Amino acid sequence: MLAYLIRRFAFLVLSLVVALVVIFVLxxxxxxxxxxxxxxxxxxxxxIAAARAQVGSDRPLAxxxxxxxxxxxxxxxxxxxxxxxxxxxxxLARLQVTVPLTVLGFLLALVIALVAGVAAAVGSDRWYGTVxxxxxxxxxxxxxxxxxxxxxxxxxxxxxxLPAGGFPRDDWETPGEALTALTLPVITIxxxxxxxxxxxxxxxxxxxxxxxxLRTARAGGASMAQALWWHGLRNxxxxxxxxxxIELSTTLLGAVVVESVFTLPGLGNxxxxxxxxxxxxxxxxxxxxxTLFVLLVGFAADIVQRLVDPRxxxxxxxxx
Numbered sequence: 001m002l003a004y005l006i007r008r009f010a011f012l013v014l015s016l017v018v019a020l021v022v023i024f025v026l027x028x029x030x031x032x033x034x035x036x037x038x039x040x041x042x043x044x045x046x047x048i049a050a051a052r053a054q055v056g057s058d059r060p061l062a063x064x065x066x067x068x069x070x071x072x073x074x075x076x077x078x079x080x081x082x083x084x085x086x087x088x089x090x091x092l093a094r095l096q097v098t099v100p101l102t103v104l105g106f107l108l109a110l111v112i113a114l115v116a117g118v119a120a121a122v123g124s125d126r127w128y129g130t131v132x133x134x135x136x137x138x139x140x141x142x143x144x145x146x147x148x149x150x151x152x153x154x155x156x157x158x159x160x161x162l163p164a165g166g167f168p169r170d171d172w173e174t175p176g177e178a179l180t181a182l183t184l185p186v187i188t189i190x191x192x193x194x195x196x197x198x199x200x201x202x203x204x205x206x207x208x209x210x211x212x213x214l215r216t217a218r219a220g221g222a223s224m225a226q227a228l229w230w231h232g233l234r235n236x237x238x239x240x241x242x243x244x245x246i247e248l249s250t251t252l253l254g255a256v257v258v259e260s261v262f263t264l265p266g267l268g269n270x271x272x273x274x275x276x277x278x279x280x281x282x283x284x285x286x287x288x289x290x291t292l293f294v295l296l297v298g299f300a301a302d303i304v305q306r307l308v309d310p311r312x313x314x315x316x317x318x319x320x
Contacts, residue, residue, distance in 0.1 A: 005303070012299050019291045020072065024065050027280060033057055034280040038081055055081065055280075068284070077288065078281035080274075087285035090270070095289075096171055097266035098255055101182055105189030105258075106251045110244070112194035117201025121209060122224060124202075133202065139195025144254050148188040148261035155184060165263040185255075185262045193251055200243045238309045245301025249294040 035051035043051070052058040056067065071078060077087035116132050123129035156164035162184050168177045208214055208228065217227040256268030263269070267286055274282035 001306070004306070008299060008302060012295050015295055016292060019295070020069060020288065021065070023284060023287045023291070024068060027283060028061060028064075032278060034081070034278065036278055072288065077285035080282050081279050082277050082282075087281050090282070091267065091285050091289055094265065094267045094270045097167060097182075097264050098252070098259070098268065100178075101185055101189070101258065101264065101266060102248075102252050102255050104182065104186045105193065105255070106248050108186060108190035109193035109197055109247075109251075112190060113197030113201050116194065117198045118205050118228070120198065120202045121205035122228075124206065132198070136195045136198040136202070139192060140199070142192065142195075144188060144192045144257050145261050147191050148185070148258055151184050151188055152261075165261070167264050181262075181264070185258045185264060188258050188261070189251060189254060192254065193247060197243070197247055200240055204237075204240050238305055241301055241305050241308065245297050248297050252290060252293060 033048075033052060034057045035048065035055050038051040038054065039047060049058070056064055068078070075088065077091065079086055080090070083090075116136065120129045120132035120136070123132075152164045155162045163181055164184075165181075167181045168174050172178050205228070209224075214227050217230065218224065222230065255266065256271060258264070259266040259268035260272060267290070270282065271286045273279075274286065
């Protein structure tokens with residue numbers, strides 16, 4: 001298992017390096033020069049040359065990448081072309097909104113999916129199983145921004161129970177106001193995310209329900225709930241864990257859209273502003289942090305899968 005962990009971590013590092021190269025190259029393939037962010041429309045050739053020298057875009061690409069990657073090693077994401085402020089503190093400040101939004105939305109979606117997925121599988125030949133499966137299918141087809149708009153119309157505009165958007169100026173110094181501001185965005189993410197998760201939980205539960213060991217447990221006198229809890233939980237969770245890792249990463253990306261709908265000062269809104277202003281350091285910094293998050297989630301899901309399922313640990317030992 002230790003050898004596998006080392007190999008898996010090495011693969012994570014390699015994936016991160018490849019991602020850094022792809023991010024750097026793709027941004028340089030975009031039309032326009034990064035120095036344009038510093039210039040007015042009527043800039044003279046001398047001003048353009050000075051701006052390119054300031055941001056380093058007049059140097060060879062290999063040299064630009066080497067300097068950028070070197071800064072990455074020192075946890076330096078550069079400085080914004082627009083504000084002149086360091087990127088890393090700004091990204092960390094925005095994560096105070098994006099991370100709670102992502103985690104709370106994902107946890108709520110997971111709870112909904114576990115209850116609805118198991119119920120849909122156990123009652124697959126009953127009316128409520130069909131209804132739950134239908135809602136899950138419908139939820140997948142609904143765009144996340146549309147769910148957000150509907151929730152704003154009902155709970156903010158019609159009922160006046162929750163704010164339509166925004167976030168407290170003092171961030172989490174008033175936790176109650178911050179949580180209130182995140183309520184509708186979290187529900188929006190949970191509604192959309194739980195739909196796809198419910199399908200995976202239902203499929204995994206159906207596999208467990210049809211297994212021989214569960215029938216044996218039922219024949220021994222256990223109820224369906226007891227048999228699922230004692231024998232089905234671990235076996236059914238293995239394929240779902242891999243999906244959870246993917247879905248958690250997707251939740252972070254979906255938060256970009258939700259932050260725009262609810263005007264939350266998170267990483268998503270920062271990325272949209274950076275793209276509109278051609279602020280390359282901010283764009284690169286956000287993409288690097290997001291990529292690192294996705295890779296770490298995948299790494300953690302892979303390890304948890306092997307801890308839960310002894311067969312995977314044996315296969316790892318056999319391949320060593």
